[in-house]
Amino acid sequence: MSLEVRNITEADLHEWVRAVNTGFLRPPEALAEQVEQQRPQLEPERTLGAFDSGHCVGTYRSFTQRLTVPGGGQVTSDAVSSVTVSPTHRRRGLLSRMLAADQARAKDRGDLLSTLIAAEYRIYGRHGFGPATQITEWRVDTLRSGLDPRWSGPEDGGRVELVDGADVRRLGPELHERLRSRRHGLIDRSERFWRLMTGDLRRPHIPWKEAFYAVYRSAEGRVDGLVSYTTDDEWEGKMPRVTARVRDFLADSPAAERALWHFLLSIDWVTRVESGRRAPDDLLPLLLPDPRAARVTTDSDYLWVRLLDVPGALEARSYRAAGSLVLDVHDPSGYAAGRFRLDAGPEGASCTSTTSAADLALSASDLAALYLGDESALRLAALGRVSEERAGAAARADLLLRTARRPWCPDMF
Template identity: 60%
Template sequence: MSLDPRAVSAAEFPDWYRAVGIGFLRSSIPAPDEEVAVRLATLDLSRVQGVFDAGRCVATFRSFAQELTVVGGATVPADAITAVTVTPTHRRRGLLGRMMAADLAAAKERGDVVASLIAAEYPIYGRYGFGPASWTTEWEIDVPRAGLDPRERVPSEEDGGRIELVDGADVRKLGPELHGRLAARQHGVVSRDERWWQRNTGVDVPAFEGWKEPFHAVHRSADGETDGLVTYRADDNWGDRKQPQNKATVAGLIAVTPAAERALWRFVCSIDWITTVRTGYRAPDDLLPLLLPDPRAARVVTQADWLWLRILDVPRALEARTYTAAATLVLDVHDATGLAGGRYLLETSPSGASCTPTTRTPDLALDVRELGTLYLGDESALRLAALGRIEEHRPEAAATAEAVFRTARRAWCPDVF
């Protein structure tokens, strides 16, 4: 029987969803009808693939539309990939490769500039042209050790700023605009639709997800403008000595000014009874540790690759972002699939960039996965050259690429998808 991927029908979706549970080791039994109906209602079935063997789904794949912020604040259309599984009984048969090929070809046809994903396993996606384009860090803060004076007022209050507790309805009103402002200044941020804001504030969250209402706080500047938002949850731990030793876990923190960022972190670390703060996934160069009198009180608990990118349209991708250096580079991009390979002349300046096909002798040769790794400015071209993953055809070409692609602040994607 053919094991070719195909679109999944509504009638087949329960079996597809069960296969997702098997692949991620969550459950091998069919999900309740209510759960299946909730998941189905939010999907575009035209972008859901499955492989079926004897009427049973043995591989899953889904994509959805996304906007990615690139260096400089512009956005490009992305093919966001998720729910990728192959049932253990059907591994090593090329099923993922066939589903990926079909999806990327469709994305290219749609005009998507990149494909994106969060990789559950590092070794898988490089062979499909993806490269890790951003990293993430999570800290755990020992609040008593941090050296903060609980008698001090939250920073920015002396300048007229203030922090207010709000509810989910306020977050749905204020959050999208704040997130848009963050995206305009932080490369690596991906779009959030209305459903995202609803699900993350408890609107129509089904009982099987076990929703626990979080706390929300906003920072307002002296002129009353909302420029920061934090969402956190707290446990209830009184310890062996019947003293409160509670942990606050930050579900998300958006700040569009340094003052708001400082004030929100100071606020979370100053809440009575909170002795530990878990920061959630942050940019590796987040301000947080250095905001503390004792930065060693912030212990790194997660340091990992995060957003992976696969370039689908080299000229559009490279022309969409900005550059601080004026330079000319001829890039020979290898792509085994033929989707984005070719030789391109990249000309950059602080005022803009152009990228066009060329027959000129290349300065650098690299695989499309390395181009994805370089794209958001988070990786060093010199490091990749030293590793043999970029080949120099002109002396100092890697140094030129370093100056062209690297950014002062690191890329950051706040979301899991």
């Protein structure tokens, strides 16, 4: 019997959630509660299932997301999540079918791109996605860091205050939106995100541990930083060996960032801090008198991007320098395929189809990796993934596309 890929109905929801759990190797506990929690966020017209004789063996959903691009512009993304194929039905093209159906609809809606967090690296490149941001996690030995353990607060007139989850739900969204308006790579956060992050809403299949919350207020009283963290209670021979694990860390000014890291690294009994998902060029290691106290535990790709409208996406972002570039983009799916002339500068950009000779030839996946300014065209050319059709074109692409700070997205979806 042929496998059917279609939008799910209310009657399919229990089967669909069960299949999501199967794909992510989650035990089928509290399934009824999971169904009730999933129901409000699922859009039936954007939620797909693959079915074999009535049993759901593949899952897929998408939703509208706002992504900040270089320069502070925001683009509408088709955010992809809950993608699974049951182990009994692999290698039958189910992911390709679900992805193709969703991307066709996203293109028709006018979404400029798609985004996802890739559980496995090798799956999505062939579908036109490229890794557009990286995350780094550090483990800091507080006793070796060199910071003053007697630190009692910022010296810039600001202050650090302990707050509770209700305060975070009230103060956090405005801080995040302010930061997101200027930090490319960040995505919007829903009310549901803040409720889950503070325990006001709990996933039935994930144990909850209450966090501590602190904010940094500037001398003017504005909340410019927020951190949430959990701790363990480990002692050895009457000596503390406590680890603080960062759950969320937002800072809209260098002063807030420095103050909150100093706060975390000077908490009594805490001998180790785990940073959570930070940008690779985070201030953390270099603000320590001894940066070697911060050891990298994770350095990996994170947010993946797939361009659906090349001219629209390239015109939405800003560029550090003025220049022109003709890109010959190969895309078997067709969405990003073509030859495009980009005329860009600090004041804006235009991108149009052209028949002019190409400067660079590359795949849709590699263009996506370059889009937020993190990857280097020179590096991709050295790997043989980008073809330099005109001498010096890769260096010119880096001059135009790369950004002074690296893009950052810490949020799972």
